[in-house]
Amino acid sequence: MLRPERMRRLLIAAPKGEIETIIRELYRHNVYHIEDFVPESSSPEALSIGHPLPEASDAASALIKVRVIENACGIDPENVETRTKLPASKVRAMIRTDLPAIQKEAEDLIASRSRLEARQKEHEQRVKELEPFAAVPLDLELYRGYLRFTVFTGHITHDVVIDVPHEKYFSDKVDGNMIVVMVQNEHREQVERTLLDAGFQAIPVPDETGSPDERRKAHAEEARRLGDEIAAVNGKIAGIRERHADFLVACDELLTADVERAEAPLRFATTEETFITEGWVPEDRADRIQEALERATNGRIYIEKMEVEDDTAVPVEYQNPSFASPTQMLMDVYARPRYSEIDPTLMVAIVFPIFFGMILGDVGYGAILLGLSLGLRKFLKGDGAKNLLNVLGVASISSIIFGVLYSEFLGFSLPWAPLIFSRHLNIGGHAGGHGPQVAELMILAIWIGILHITLGRILGMLNARRLYHGRHATKAVIANAGWLGAMWGIILIIWAFYALPMMPDLTGSAITLPLGVVLLVGGVIGIAQENALEIVEIPTIISHVLSYARLVAVGLSSVAIAMVVNYIAIGMMIEPQLEAITPVGVILIIVGILVFLMGHMLNTALGLLGGGLHSIRLHYVEFFTKFYKGGGKKYNPFGMKSKFTEE
Amino acid sequence: MVDFGTAELTLEMIQASQLGMRAVGAGLAVGLTGVGTGLAEMGIGAAAVGATAENRDMFGLALLFTVIPETIVIFGLVVALLLLF
Numbered sequence: 130m131l132r133p134e135r136m137r138r139l140l141i142a143a144p145k146g147e148i149e150t151i152i153r154e155l156y157r158h159n160v161y162h163i164e165d166f167v168p169e170s171s172s173p174e175a176l177s178i179g180h181p182l183p184e185a186s187d188a189a190s191a192l193i194k195v196r197v198i199e200n201a202c203g204i205d206p207e208n209v210e211t212r213t214k215l216p217a218s219k220v221r222a223m224i225r226t227d228l229p230a231i232q233k234e235a236e237d238l239i240a241s242r243s244r245l246e247a248r249q250k251e252h253e254q255r256v257k258e259l260e261p262f263a264a265v266p267l268d269l270e271l272y273r274g275y276l277r278f279t280v281f282t283g284h285i286t287h288d289v290v291i292d293v294p295h296e297k298y299f300s301d302k303v304d305g306n307m308i309v310v311m312v313q314n315e316h317r318e319q320v321e322r323t324l325l326d327a328g329f330q331a332i333p334v335p336d337e338t339g340s341p342d343e344r345r346k347a348h349a350e351e352a353r354r355l356g357d358e359i360a361a362v363n364g365k366i367a368g369i370r371e372r373h374a375d376f377l378v379a380c381d382e383l384l385t386a387d388v389e390r391a392e393a394p395l396r397f398a399t400t401e402e403t404f405i406t407e408g409w410v411p412e413d414r415a416d417r418i419q420e421a422l423e424r425a426t427n428g429r430i431y432i433e434k435m436e437v438e439d440d441t442a443v444p445v446e447y448q449n450p451s452f453a454s455p456t457q458m459l460m461d462v463y464a465r466p467r468y469s470e471i472d473p474t475l476m477v478a479i480v481f482p483i484f485f486g487m488i489l490g491d492v493g494y495g496a497i498l499l500g501l502s503l504g505l506r507k508f509l510k511g512d513g514a515k516n517l518l519n520v521l522g523v524a525s526i527s528s529i530i531f532g533v534l535y536s537e538f539l540g541f542s543l544p545w546a547p548l549i550f551s552r553h554l555n556i557g558g559h560a561g562g563h564g565p566q567v568a569e570l571m572i573l574a575i576w577i578g579i580l581h582i583t584l585g586r587i588l589g590m591l592n593a594r595r596l597y598h599g600r601h602a603t604k605a606v607i608a609n610a611g612w613l614g615a616m617w618g619i620i621l622i623i624w625a626f627y628a629l630p631m632m633p634d635l636t637g638s639a640i641t642l643p644l645g646v647v648l649l650v651g652g653v654i655g656i657a658q659e660n661a662l663e664i665v666e667i668p669t670i671i672s673h674v675l676s677y678a679r680l681v682a683v684g685l686s687s688v689a690i691a692m693v694v695n696y697i698a699i700g701m702m703i704e705p706q707l708e709a710i711t712p713v714g715v716i717l718i719i720v721g722i723l724v725f726l727m728g729h730m731l732n733t734a735l736g737l738l739g740g741g742l743h744s745i746r747l748h749y750v751e752f753f754t755k756f757y758k759g760g761g762k763k764y765n766p767f768g769m770k771s772k773f774t775e776e
Numbered sequence: 777m778v779d780f781g782t783a784e785l786t787l788e789m790i791q792a793s794q795l796g797m798r799a800v801g802a803g804l805a806v807g808l809t810g811v812g813t814g815l816a817e818m819g820i821g822a823a824a825v826g827a828t829a830e831n832r833d834m835f836g837l838a839l840l841f842t843v844i845p846e847t848i849v850i851f852g853l854v855v856a857l858l859l860l861f
Contacts, residue, residue: 676847
């Protein structure tokens with residue numbers, strides 16, 4: 130909690146004969162984060178990158194085959210539900226016996242589908258080419274084979290008059306009009322010029338015989354028949370997906386594991402007879418993996434636990450209680466914490482939903498979003514989406530709780546008075562009760578800001594001690610204290626002059642002003658001793674605290690939209706019509722209901738975006754900048770959690 | 777403006793006119809700060825999308841940069857709300 134999982138660096142050396150055993154053992158435990166071996170000029174010459182195990186290429190080519198079939202059938206292992214886990218030995222046997230047959234079937238189907246599609250395209254093309262000719266009452270063979278005549282066929286902007294002996298057909302029934310002119314060869318150039326002046330664009334005569342209209346219908350029929358055939362083939366491909374999806378994803382998983390294992394030596398350093406690998410394991414698993422490796426190799430292995438020297442090299446794995454773990458996704462979007470710094474995930478997991486609820490405090494919207502987060506689980510698979518939906522679920526529950534406190538339901542008030550401050554804006558004729566307590570809410574938001582930023586600065590002091598060493602650490606701690614002092618100094622000076630509601634009234638006290646000034650000056654000196662340029666950042670003390678006012682401002686704007694929607698839909702459209710129902714009134718009522726639904730849908734989307742984005746922004750910009758560095762490497766253990774297969 | 781010579785200015789009229797002025801002030805506060813935020817986010821947003829297209833990991837930081845000027849419009853909204861209530 131509050132810090133990433135403790136890691137231990139392991140150095141493993143063993144004779145090459147044990148390489149397979151060790152790789153298999155490491156893979157099975159799924160905890161060892163391999164530090165890739167990079168040959169450098171400084172490393173001993175005898176060390177070189179290892180060679181993949183002999184089965185690598187077979188496994189890789191089999192994997193490619195499986196992936197091709199998966200691709201063709203539209204199977205995505207991410208989205209396949211695990212029904213039963215297949216035993217690995219059975220899958221291996223099936224890869225030898227069944228896979229080639231499935232592959233052949235899939236390949237044949239794909240090939241025939243692309244053949245059919247090509248033919249269908251051809252026919253469709255023909256239909257398009259014949260379209261203009263269908264408007265002219267001539268059979269297609271009449272267009273060619275003349276020695277002494279020239280035939281012009283093409284699109285033209287308008288009909289033209291030709292003043293030499295000719296035969297002409299014109300139709301404006303097709304797109305771009307159609308003209309066919311036949312003249313003797315000696316008039317050819319003259320006619321061509323006349324036609325070109327009218328924007329003539331030649332089109333070739335399709336190489337067919339008979340009536341164009343009939344031919345066109347025949348081609349269209351053929352294209353439709355081919356479309357049916359393609360649908361049938363698609364049905365067969367879907368059949369493969371139905372029957373073999375479980376087996377294919379199991380193959381994929383097994384072979385991926387095989388390939389990863391077989392290629393692991395590429396990440397090791399090897400000599401003639403031995404290999405060396407360095408990596409990381411969580412501290413509490415280090416002993417167990419060491420024992421397991423020693424047992425598996427009968428002691429023919431050397432393992433050394435090494436000290437952590439450079440904290441940027443350590444892979445970082447979160448260590449949080451389960452309710453906070455979905456929030457890790459929000460942390461990863463910003464940056465993973467460094468190994469030695471404080472991991473604020475837990476704080477974000479608690480404060481983010483509170484902020485969200487404060488902004489979108491409405492039972493109705495909260496319930497809609499909760500339903501959304503539960504409903505979308507069926508459609509969105511994958512870890513990222515699941516985490517996001519979990520975060521959304523918690524946030525919407527908080528929004529319901531705040532909705533009860535604010536007494537709000539889709540902009541209407543609930544049957545009780547607001548338990549905390551009121552946000553009812555009295556839009557529309559339904560004024561009543563307390564108006565919005567904007568000033569109180571603002572000050573509440575400012576208080577939250579002051580406390581949140583104070584917390585951030587205190588964490589900043591703790592972090593400075595962990596991240597830096599020696600004088601730099603002391604300076605950084607003092608600078609953080611300086612920021613804190615400057616902020617509280619400004620607050621005290623304000624308090625000394627003004628009595629604000631919900632804040633201590635210190636206008637009478639003689640000590641407030643001097644204390645405030647001392648804190649401010651001391652704070653500025655504290656900031657300047659680390660870096661004098663930071664002085665220009667001092668106004669951010671005020672702007673960052675005031676920034677928390679968005680908790681109220683954004684929330685009020687969403688209340689305003691909700692109330693306006695209600696007013697337009699119910700107050701203006703539905704209620705007046707209900708007094709005396711007329712046919713026009715019924716239509717107006719239906720329109721009113723539509724306005725109501727659309728407006729609240731829009732406001733739900735805005736509330737989700739506004740509430741989520743502004744809450745997370747307050748964390749990223751106002752909170753994290755006070756203490757958080759981030760930039761840790763992701764802990765990526767060598768191994769795989771098997772979803773579809775079991776040993 | 778009201779001509780003092782011909783019309784008596786009642787207290788209600790003055791109050792109503794002041795209320796109107798406050799509403800105009802509130803509108804200006806939100807509107808102008810909104811324009812300011814928009815101008816600021818224009819450049820940042822374009823650069824942020826570019827950076828994210830180059831490197832997907834930039835998304836968090838890019839989002840952060842983009843929303844920094846948002847504070848301006850929030851201040852406008854706060855001022856407007858304080859004016860109105």
